[in-house]
Amino acid sequence: MVANTQLLLSIEDLAVSFDGFRAVDGINLYLNEGELRVIIGPNGAGKTALLDLVCGKTRATEGSILFRDKQLRGMTENQIVHAGVGRKFQAPSIYESLSVFENLELTYPKGRNVIGSLFFRRTAEVEERIQATADMVGLGDRLEDLAGLLSHGQKQWLEIAMLLIQDPQLLMLDEPVAGMSQAERQQTAELLNRISQDRSVLIIEHDMKFVEQIASKVTVLDQGKVLAEGNIDRVKNDERVIERYLGH
Amino acid sequence: MTTILRLLGGRSEWLICLGVFAALLLVVLPLAFNGYFLNLLGRYLALAFVAIGLVMCWGYGGMLSLGQGVFFGLGGYAMAMFLKLEASTPEATAKQSTPGIPDFMDWNQLTALPWWWEPFNSFSFTLAALLLIPAAVAYVFGYALFKRRVSGVYFAIVTLSLAAAMSILIVGQQGYTGGANGITDFQTLLGWDITTDSARYVIYYICVFLLLVCIVLGQWILSSRAGRVLIAVRDEENRVRFSGYSVEDFKIFVFMVAAVFSAIGGAMFALQARFISPSQVGIGLSVELVVLCAVGGRFSLLGAAFGALLIKTAEMYLSDLFPQLWTILFGLILLVVVLAFPKGLAGLYELARDYALDHFGSNQSHAALEEHADKRSLHGREEGFLVRAKRILGGIR
Numbered sequence: 001m002v003a004n005t006q007l008l009l010s011i012e013d014l015a016v017s018f019d020g021f022r023a024v025d026g027i028n029l030y031l032n033e034g035e036l037r038v039i040i041g042p043n044g045a046g047k048t049a050l051l052d053l054v055c056g057k058t059r060a061t062e063g064s065i066l067f068r069d070k071q072l073r074g075m076t077e078n079q080i081v082h083a084g085v086g087r088k089f090q091a092p093s094i095y096e097s098l099s100v101f102e103n104l105e106l107t108y109p110k111g112r113n114v115i116g117s118l119f120f121r122r123t124a125e126v127e128e129r130i131q132a133t134a135d136m137v138g139l140g141d142r143l144e145d146l147a148g149l150l151s152h153g154q155k156q157w158l159e160i161a162m163l164l165i166q167d168p169q170l171l172m173l174d175e176p177v178a179g180m181s182q183a184e185r186q187q188t189a190e191l192l193n194r195i196s197q198d199r200s201v202l203i204i205e206h207d208m209k210f211v212e213q214i215a216s217k218v219t220v221l222d223q224g225k226v227l228a229e230g231n232i233d234r235v236k237n238d239e240r241v242i243e244r245y246l247g248h
Numbered sequence: 249m250t251t252i253l254r255l256l257g258g259r260s261e262w263l264i265c266l267g268v269f270a271a272l273l274l275v276v277l278p279l280a281f282n283g284y285f286l287n288l289l290g291r292y293l294a295l296a297f298v299a300i301g302l303v304m305c306w307g308y309g310g311m312l313s314l315g316q317g318v319f320f321g322l323g324g325y326a327m328a329m330f331l332k333l334e335a336s337t338p339e340a341t342a343k344q345s346t347p348g349i350p351d352f353m354d355w356n357q358l359t360a361l362p363w364w365w366e367p368f369n370s371f372s373f374t375l376a377a378l379l380l381i382p383a384a385v386a387y388v389f390g391y392a393l394f395k396r397r398v399s400g401v402y403f404a405i406v407t408l409s410l411a412a413a414m415s416i417l418i419v420g421q422q423g424y425t426g427g428a429n430g431i432t433d434f435q436t437l438l439g440w441d442i443t444t445d446s447a448r449y450v451i452y453y454i455c456v457f458l459l460l461v462c463i464v465l466g467q468w469i470l471s472s473r474a475g476r477v478l479i480a481v482r483d484e485e486n487r488v489r490f491s492g493y494s495v496e497d498f499k500i501f502v503f504m505v506a507a508v509f510s511a512i513g514g515a516m517f518a519l520q521a522r523f524i525s526p527s528q529v530g531i532g533l534s535v536e537l538v539v540l541c542a543v544g545g546r547f548s549l550l551g552a553a554f555g556a557l558l559i560k561t562a563e564m565y566l567s568d569l570f571p572q573l574w575t576i577l578f579g580l581i582l583l584v585v586v587l588a589f590p591k592g593l594a595g596l597y598e599l600a601r602d603y604a605l606d607h608f609g610s611n612q613s614h615a616a617l618e619e620h621a622d623k624r625s626l627h628g629r630e631e632g633f634l635v636r637a638k639r640i641l642g643g644i645r
Contacts, residue, residue: 012374014341015272019564055490056485077489078492078493078494078508081491081492082492084488087490089487090512093484093486093487094483094484094487095480095483095484096483097479097482098479099475099484102476105473105476106476106488106491107491109492111473112491112493113494113497114474114498114501116474117472117474117477117498118469118473118474120471120473159487162487162491166491166492218358
């Protein structure tokens with residue numbers, strides 16, 4: 001497809017330093033529309049820091065983040081969300097004292113300013129969307145339950161569903177299968193493959209087996225820089241990657 | 249009996265509680281007390297405005313403001329300034345060296361009314377000012393703090409110092425503000441003598457009416473999506489932010505609403521107590537109000553309003569009987585509430601209701617309770633878990 005070769009995200013010379021320590025040190029990364037990319041690398045390589053920069057949680061010191069010709073640098077977190085970027089955190093961050101339904105309803109992309117939220121009404125359309133999204137992640141029959149009562153894996157799925165309901169063009173996930181059982185990993189892999197059909201997905205992952213299940217292309221980060229990039233099989237056999245990350 | 253219980257477990261519970269509270273204020277208290285005591289109760293109800301503001305700002309928004317007295321004071325002073333100007337006609341103040349200005353200005357060698365006092369000659373300006381000025385102060389203050397992501401203890405400390413600064417400022421500017429004595433000695437509102445017994449009743453009813461309006465308005469906000477955003481911010485602020493909300497806007501909004509409620513309370517206080525002084529602005533009152541809110545229940549508008557009224561009424565009786573003991577008792581009440589009943593009187597009510605439903609309710613009312621449990625669980629995670637766990641266990645058995 002021609003549309004798929006369109007650039008969605010281009011990160012150029014991106015850097016951030018915390019008290020002189022350069023957590024991200026001149027990274028270039030290009031992501032096409034509809035692409036699923038996995039970022040791997042040792043601890044402290046700057047993977048999470050990179051996602052933090054893109055979603056506006058931390059401010060870059062140098063470089064540019066172009067998302068569909070829009071400069072994300074300098075935008076606030078909620079503006080970046082409105083531009084079409086969704087971010088999932090490493091630990092499930094959901095609203096434990098609200099029901100699954102309310103969790104999803106809160107992320108429904110309407111009435112997100114003060115006045116709009118006061119007059120927001122639960123319409124049939126909203127309920128349908130919520131039901132459909134919950135079905136997608138396998139939580140369709142848990143809508144009335146408190147989110148705090150879900151299992152760890154279900155909480156991760158709920159957070160993914162909360163992002164999906166916003167229909168972002170770029171979805172960034174930070175170690176989505178950490179702490180999941182083998183069966184849950186399998187289900188998550190299937191879910192991610194389905195999700196990435198309509199949007200670009202950027203995933204941080206450590207579990208190489210899982211990476212092989214979902215990725216065609218990976219980027220290896222090390223010490224804030226891109227160490228290697230490309231097809232999973234090629235990267236796996238890259239000597240520097242083996243030395244720095246995968247081990248022998 | 250079962251019918252009542254069924255209603256209590258259902259979705260209309262809040263309306264029933266509101267009705268009971270309204271009946272207490274509108275019918276029972278006016279019948280039980282004479283004009284003098286009703287006027288005292290009215291002053292306590294003025295504090296209830298602040299308490300319900302705190303429920304929204306602290307209980308739901310998680311912002312512990314120790315400076316709500318500032319807004320109470322702004323409302324109170326705005327109202328008192330108008331009343332004082334009305335009382336300071338040239339005829340009434342003919343003995344002063346400058347007739348026609350408030351007496352304390354004259355004592356402080358002022359020879360003309362300060363320009364910023366002038367607009368308070370107008371009643372409609374005063375009404376607008378006592379709503380808009382606190383809202384504006386809360387906006388500026390909230391903007392400065394929340395945009396910089398000041399929260400938690402730091403927010404509490406900053407608001408506390410705001411309260412201190414405000415009362416010091418008022419005491420220091422004696423000629424303009426009446427200093428430590430405050431603004432006193434006014435008898436009429438638009439020519440109407442507010443010292444008479446009938447006026448006391450009328451003002452009391454106005455106060456109750458406004459309080460009920462604020463409670464309904466507050467409940468509407470809290471049960472809208474905005475209320476759930478506030479709960480969500482307490483649970484997981486970053487998630488809210490990365491769901492496309494400007495968290496700061498919501499915090500500023502609730503802080504402003506709480507400020508306006510407090511200011512209405514302040515105005516009602518000035519009208520009923522017929523004075524306002526720096527002690528209604530400072531730290532003491534601000535902290536006392538947080539305690540009243542906690543005792544009543546910081547997750548319940550009705551609980552907090554009722555708590556403020558109950559505790560202050562108890563204080564009225566007990567501090568007469570045991571002047572030294574009351575402060576200690578007040579501290580003890582707070583300790584017990586914090587340690588044993590984090591949801592205050594409202595939480596006690598819920599416990600009692602659930603107990604009654606468990607023991608006397610029919611199956612039908614039980615179902616209603618469980619259906620309602622989801623809604624109530626918004627107010628506290630522990631309880632949600634408990635109710636849920638009970639249901640699961642019940643299912644297994």
